[in-house]
Amino acid sequence: MARDKISHEYLRQNVPAQKSVGEYIDVAFFLPYTPKKFDKKYIHVGINISALLWHGGYTQNNQFELIDDYQKIIREIVDYFLQMQDVQIHFVPHVVGGERHIENDYAVSYDLLAEYDTPHITLAPLFLDPISAKGYIAGLDFFIGARMHATIAAFSSGVPVVPMAYSRKFNGLFVDTLNYKYVADLKTDASDSVLSLVQDAFVQRNQLQGDINNRLESVVEEKKQMLVRDIDKFLLGK
16 A cells, blocks of 8 residues: 555556555545644744754765755744744644654754744644644644654645655655645755745645645545555455
């Protein structure tokens, strides 16, 4: 069961002996949630900062070959939204833990919150389960993120989102399977291009929400029915 078009084609080409390969979708789309309620006098913008990209990957020397400095891109996005008095920024860590390590989004967000030291930025809580994380993201008005499942949480709850891609898993899902154009590719897009895309998406967030709802009702629902049908067939022999 491949979760996107690129992975599906990769399997077909590289594992030809495996005849029974289907293109489905990530099961995180179907994770239940209850949207968190935020103060309606603000536009609530969530920014998920990947600690892995912040530190340059596991090798800490731009392992994923990003074309521009990730820390610079994040700061430019934060600075852009801080200019708007009606926007409340939320740093939303998605890979979390109680200790500092290269994957801990919470530690990076905590440090950046202290650096900016402004009431216009809120740090989301350290989530203890994925349903809590999705519920928080679902309550936002706009979202940007480099953790794929954080962006899936936004998309699958109808929140206008700009995924920040750095591997084929993003492009395979959002570009190919979902035909969603507001994806920043950090391997090809310089910081000015990423910021321009974010600005454009934010201005057109109502249109993005309509596009997302359309994909949820068509592509995602179709993949869900396929998934349920084939799991039934596999487990129950239906």
